[in-house]
Amino acid sequence: MDSLTQIALGSAVTVAVMGRRTATWKAALWGAVAGTLPDLDALIDHGDAVLNMVLHRAESHALLYLSVGAPLLALLVSRIHRETALFPRWWLALWLALITHPLLDTLTIYGTQLLLPFTHHPYAVGSLFIIDPLYTVPLLVGVIAALVARHPATGRRWNLAGLALSTLYIGWSLWAQHAVTQAAQTSLRQQGVAAERLLVTPTPFNTVLWRVVAVTPTHYHEGYRSLLDATPTMRWTAHERGADLMAEHAAVAPVARLAAFTQGLYRLQVTPAGRLRITDLRMGQEPDYVFNFDLGPARAPGSNPSVQVSQRPDLGSALPWLWQRLRGNDLPAPR
Structure with missing residues (x-):
């Protein structure tokens, strides 16, 4: 998914797990960091465009490697904020923020090598486009509400609501994909x-x-x-x-x-x-x-x-066609 979505997801997850144990801004900040870290591999130039593509979402998105890195990041954060007693909680929160990044990426079509080093298979469900406001906006609203709410408990409820809505949207996307798959298979057979x-x-x-x-x-x-x-x-x-x-x-x-x-x-x-x-x-x-x-x-x-x-x-022609075709008007794709 796009960087803004991953930042919002990382922040929302960390705020939800840390709850009232630490300041909301701390949880949101470090959740955003954890949500961004896996995509830093895009800065590596392998000297070949195909290599740059197939090696993105590789080791930095592998569940095993992220799980190994999570306690190190949690140790750093807990020491920076002098919250060593909260190290186990920071570990859980940042681990979830890290691994939800590649899990969300897997729902796009690009391909995410989740199970390195055991397999290089690029997992890709393809039920979400890389940018989807209906998934991202609830997360952003929830995190912002948690940061600005006068009553922290109210803000945390908004954050949980945003997470719940975005998760339900994933479920919707999987159902819609299944319905379209069945329709396409029937059409192809005919x-x-x-x-x-x-x-x-x-x-x-x-x-x-x-x-x-x-x-x-x-x-x-x-x-x-x-x-x-x-x-x-x-x-x-x-x-x-x-x-x-x-x-x-x-x-x-x-x-x-x-x-x-x-x-x-x-x-x-x-x-x-x-x-x-x-x-x-x-x-x-x-x-x-x-x-x-x-x-x-x-x-x-x-x-x-x-x-x-x-x-x-x-x-100029693609967006009007997209809107009309989305509404059920059977128009040929622009060429």
Whole structure:
């Protein structure tokens, strides 16, 4: 999730666990720190754009490593504030603030390596978009209320209410994802598409309109489903994945890395300039994707560091379409 959300979640969790044992501002401050720490790995440059992507949300997001670091952070905090008697409570509060960060990230589609060093599998539920105000705002309101309330007990109740609402929203997102998955599977069967993989993830800033990608050995089919759609019919567009290029370049290091990280949700193309380009199909929408990578000349890809080539949609047409499609109007996606 975005940094503001992780700060709000870390603060809310720590304020809730510390309660009246320490000043609310202390709990909120150190919760924000703990909620931010895992994402500092984004500052590391590995010298290659694909490596930078697949090594984000790795060791710094692993539950084991965060659990080892939690008592060290708690010891530091309890000594700074001369609250050594509260060390066990600080340990619990900061441990929860640390591990809820990657657990929340797992609900997005990016991929979080929760169980390092035992497995590099990138866990990704995909029921939340990376920025979702309906999840973040209750947390922010609760934390701010806890900080400014004249009566601390009232502020703590507001904070708990914010945590409860945001948690219920997660439950809603999982239910909505399941409902859309069922609708997409039915639609694909009716159209005779046998998908190897199915991606169901929300469009930006909401959990009402969902993007669906169905992958076959040679193609990927993109469709959209709003919970407000009046009919079960889904509109699909088919696109080539570059199956021949995948077979030819499967052993090229950045191709193999991204194939594993996206769990097969990628595309290979040769550009008009003769460059091999790999695309993560999970984040973006046709034809604009955040994670495109230039892998070098198609005849010798991977010989030089990969370079990210992001494509951004025209917001002037994308946002009005998003609003209209969210409301159940069956419009073709902007191109």
